[in-house]
Amino acid sequence: MENQKKVNVAVVGATGAVGQQMIALLEQRDFPINQLKLLASGRSAGKRVPFKGQEVVIEEATPESFAGVDYALFSAGGAISKELAPHAVSHGAVVIDNTSAYRMDPNVPLVVPEVNMEAAFKHNGIIANPNCSTIQMVAALKPLYDRYGIDRIIVSTYQAVSGAGASAIQELQQQSRDVLDGKPAEAKILPVGKLPVHHQIAFNAIPQIDVFTDNGFTYEEMKMVNETKKIFGDDTVNVSATCVRIPVVYGHSESVYIELKSDYELDEVKRLLGDAPGVVLVDTPEEQKYPLATDSAGKLDVFVGRVRRDLHHPRGLHMWIVSDNLLKGAAWNTVQIAEELIKANQ
Numbered sequence: 128m129e130n131q132k133k134v135n136v137a138v139v140g141a142t143g144a145v146g147q148q149m150i151a152l153l154e155q156r157d158f159p160i161n162q163l164k165l166l167a168s169g170r171s172a173g174k175r176v177p178f179k180g181q182e183v184v185i186e187e188a189t190p191e192s193f194a195g196v197d198y199a200l201f202s203a204g205g206a207i208s209k210e211l212a213p214h215a216v217s218h219g220a221v222v223i224d225n226t227s228a229y230r231m232d233p234n235v236p237l238v239v240p241e242v243n244m245e246a247a248f249k250h251n252g253i254i255a256n257p258n259c260s261t262i263q264m265v266a267a268l269k270p271l272y273d274r275y276g277i278d279r280i281i282v283s284t285y286q287a288v289s290g291a292g293a294s295a296i297q298e299l300q301q302q303s304r305d306v307l308d309g310k311p312a313e314a315k316i317l318p319v320g321k322l323p324v325h326h327q328i329a330f331n332a333i334p335q336i337d338v339f340t341d342n343g344f345t346y347e348e349m350k351m352v353n354e355t356k357k358i359f360g361d362d363t364v365n366v367s368a369t370c371v372r373i374p375v376v377y378g379h380s381e382s383v384y385i386e387l388k389s390d391y392e393l394d395e396v397k398r399l400l401g402d403a404p405g406v407v408l409v410d411t412p413e414e415q416k417y418p419l420a421t422d423s424a425g426k427l428d429v430f431v432g433r434v435r436r437d438l439h440h441p442r443g444l445h446m447w448i449v450s451d452n453l454l455k456g457a458a459w460n461t462v463q464i465a466e467e468l469i470k471a472n473q
């Protein structure tokens with residue numbers, strides 16, 4: 128992107144698990160950056176972060192932080208986005224928000240570049256980045272949606288602790304050491320920090336991510352249902368999700384079952400997946416090759432394997448979808464949207 132105009136970028140939540148990945152991507156990718164502003168809470172103000180051979184001092188995020196900012200990448204929780212994104216917009220910045228605060232707002236496009244980049248160009252100041260579990264699923268399903276149509280999706284996720292922030296990574300590491308040392312594991316963060324009850328994540332699987340809604344599904348599960356419909360622009364795609372936290376640090380895995388609207392040939396499905404942008408097919412079970420969370424960590428792609436015909440439903444299809452939740456699931460999808468906007472001079 129060498130010949131592009133240079134832009135001023137703010138990262139809100141710069142010290143967080145997602146924010147740190149955003150900074151790394153802005154550095155690695157030749158992003159046409161003029162000035163980088165790093166914002167976090169008052170607790171982090173004054174800390175220094177290396178960037179392109181210099182040091183950037185972290186500042187407390189306030190409504191005035193956004194003067195002169197072209198792109199504001201938010202990842203500091205929904206409450207901060209609700210409070211500060213409107214100020215960023217009124218200062219003329221384009222906000223790309225990683226939280227659930229604006230995702231279902233009809234005035235805010237919800238964007239995965241491989242699926243619906245055109246929606247982003249119609250923004251009114253704010254563009255929302257979907258939930259990590261939604262992003263990797265729709266990126267992989269897009270070519271199948273376009274070719275056959277999708278009636279329904281049943282997905283079970285196996286989600287990494289890094290999706291719950293830097294403190295959840297520490298909790299898994301500490302609990303793992305304590306359990307191996309024969310000590311009691313202390314749980315303070317997972318499944319949801321603000322709730323009174325916490326469960327051990329080390330050597331465990333917790334079938335709760337985010338709080339429960341009235342219908343028995345969690346918000347994380349309902350994010351997958353509602354965001355998928357919005358991104359495909361199709362209310363007829365029926366999604367049912369079970370979201371589970373497992374003791375993995377980086378990389379969400381998903382067991383995805385879909386029923387297509389029209390008949391399919393398995394060879395063609397694999398060819399479509401193999402050709403899809405941002406998607407890598409890893410599917411040679413005879414060599415024990417399939418996507419693994421450990422292989423996805425640090426990569427930008429979405430990996431798909433275990434692609435197989437259902438035994439009972441004639442248009443049913445199973446697959447296993449894996450991606451680095453902090454990269455394509457969060458920081459990379461955000462930076463990718465910004466890159467596409469800049470390329471289009473928006």
Ligand code: NAP
Pocket residue numbers: 139140141142143144145146166167168169170171172188201202203204205207225226227256257258259260289290291292293294452456457
């Ligand atoms: P994290 O590691 O806990 O980091 C939280 C960040 O928010 C830190 O930089 C923190 O700064 C900052 N922050 C907290 N309170 C603040 C305040 N009052 N003012 C300004 N900044 C404040 O969490 P994370 O995993 O990076 O996730 C951050 C947010 O991103 C989540 O809450 C979620 O909404 C979103 N997210 C989205 C996805 C996705 O799927 N797209 C995935 C993960 C997370 P201090 O260090 O100064 O406290």
Ligand code: 3JM
Pocket residue numbers: 204205206225226227228257258259290291350
């Ligand atoms: C991923 O507002 C908050 O406290 C953040 C909750 C959160 C979210 C969310 O709802 O924005 C934590 C981790 C997400 C997300 O991407 O939906």
